[in-house]
Amino acid sequence: MGRPRRRGRDIHGVLLLDKPTGMSSNDVLQKVKRIYNANKAGHTGALDPLATGMLPICLGEATKFSQFLLDADKRYRVIARLGQRTNTSDSDGEVIAERPVNFTQASLDTALAQFRGETDQVPSMYSALKYQGKPLYEYARAGIEVPRESRKITVYELKFIRWQDNELELEIHCSKGTYIRTIIDDLGELLGCGAHVIYLRRLNVADYPTERMVTLEQLQQIQSDALAEERSPVAELDPFLLPMDSAVADFPEVNLLPVMGVYVKQGQAVQVAGAPSSGLVRITVGDEREFIGVGKIDDDGRVAPRRLVVEQPAE
Numbered sequence: 001m002g003r004p005r006r007r008g009r010d011i012h013g014v015l016l017l018d019k020p021t022g023m024s025s026n027d028v029l030q031k032v033k034r035i036y037n038a039n040k041a042g043h044t045g046a047l048d049p050l051a052t053g054m055l056p057i058c059l060g061e062a063t064k065f066s067q068f069l070l071d072a073d074k075r076y077r078v079i080a081r082l083g084q085r086t087n088t089s090d091s092d093g094e095v096i097a098e099r100p101v102n103f104t105q106a107s108l109d110t111a112l113a114q115f116r117g118e119t120d121q122v123p124s125m126y127s128a129l130k131y132q133g134k135p136l137y138e139y140a141r142a143g144i145e146v147p148r149e150s151r152k153i154t155v156y157e158l159k160f161i162r163w164q165d166n167e168l169e170l171e172i173h174c175s176k177g178t179y180i181r182t183i184i185d186d187l188g189e190l191l192g193c194g195a196h197v198i199y200l201r202r203l204n205v206a207d208y209p210t211e212r213m214v215t216l217e218q219l220q221q222i223q224s225d226a227l228a229e230e231r232s233p234v235a236e237l238d239p240f241l242l243p244m245d246s247a248v249a250d251f252p253e254v255n256l257l258p259v260m261g262v263y264v265k266q267g268q269a270v271q272v273a274g275a276p277s278s279g280l281v282r283i284t285v286g287d288e289r290e291f292i293g294v295g296k297i298d299d300d301g302r303v304a305p306r307r308l309v310v311e312q313p314a315e
Helices: 025-036 060-070 105-113 136-141 180-191 216-228 234-240 244-248 258-265
Strands: 013-019 041-043 052-059 074-082 084-086 095-098 117-121 151-164 167-174 195-205 253-256 280-285 290-297 303-308
Touching: 013 025, 013 060, 013 216, 013 234, 013 244, 025 041, 025 052, 025 216, 041 060, 052 060, 052 244, 060 244, 060 290, 060 303, 074 180, 084 180, 105 151, 105 180, 117 180, 167 180, 167 195, 180 195, 216 234, 244 280, 244 290, 253 258, 258 280, 258 290, 258 303, 280 303
Parallel strands: 052 195, 084 195, 253 280
Antiparallel strands: 013 052, 041 052, 074 167, 074 195, 084 095, 117 151, 151 167, 280 290, 290 303
C-alpha cells in the first residue's frame, strides 16, 4: 500500500498569535490550523478565554518543541476587581463574597511583597490541571472539590501599576505553571476584601518579540482577500512564521559535520569536541546550520538525540 495522503500542508514554524478575548486557546488553535491548512498544530500553554495576548502556536514539526515553551517564563498585565471574590477567581465566575475595601497603600505593599520570589501555590479548582485523568474544572463545574497539591512557583518581578477605587493593576513576570488568577485571589484574601481578575493580557513568552504578534483578524482578512481574488494566501501567511528552532533558541548550539548528523538522525549519540558538559542542546548540521532537533549530553559526554525533526519524503 502507498503512503496515506495528507490532508493539509507540511508547514513548519511558530506563529505568535495575539489571542482575542472570549475564545478558548483550542478554538483559536483550530482556526489557525485551518487558515494555514496545516497537517499538525499545537499551542504552548492555554490562556483563559478571558485573557488576551501572546499565544505561540506551533505548526508541523515545531510541535515537537512546544514543551520547551510551556516551560518558559511568562509576563502578564492584570487588572483585579477589589471587594468581590468569585468562584473562578475571574469575572467569568459567580460572585461568592463581597467585602469593603479598606486597606492602606502600606498594607498593599506589604501584601504584594509576599508574592515575590519562590512561593507555594495551590492551583484553582477552575484550572486545566488533571486529577485522575479529568481536568479540575470539570469537577468544579459539578460542584466537587478534589485535593490539590501546592506547587513551587517563582515570581521574578511583581510591579505595582495603579490602584484606583476598586481596581488594582499589576505586571507579573513569573515561572511556568503560575496561575495569575490564584495570585489575585490569594492577594484579595490577604487584604481582607477579596479580589478577582477582570483583565488579563500575556505580554511575553520567553524572549519572543512582541512586534511579531499577529491577530486572528489579520490572518482571516488575508485569507478572505486571497479567496476573493482566487489566489493562494500562502505567500502572505507564511512570513508570519518564526523558525521552529526559535522555541529552543536559548539552548546552546552544537554544530555537527554532515557525516555526524547522519548518525544522530539515525538515533545514535556522537562525541563532539567543544560540546557543553551537560544539559539540553540545539543540534545543527553543516555550514548552513540546518536545525535537526534537540539533544542531551549523556553520562559519557556524547550528544544524544532527544527530539528530532522528521524530514518529509518528496512527493
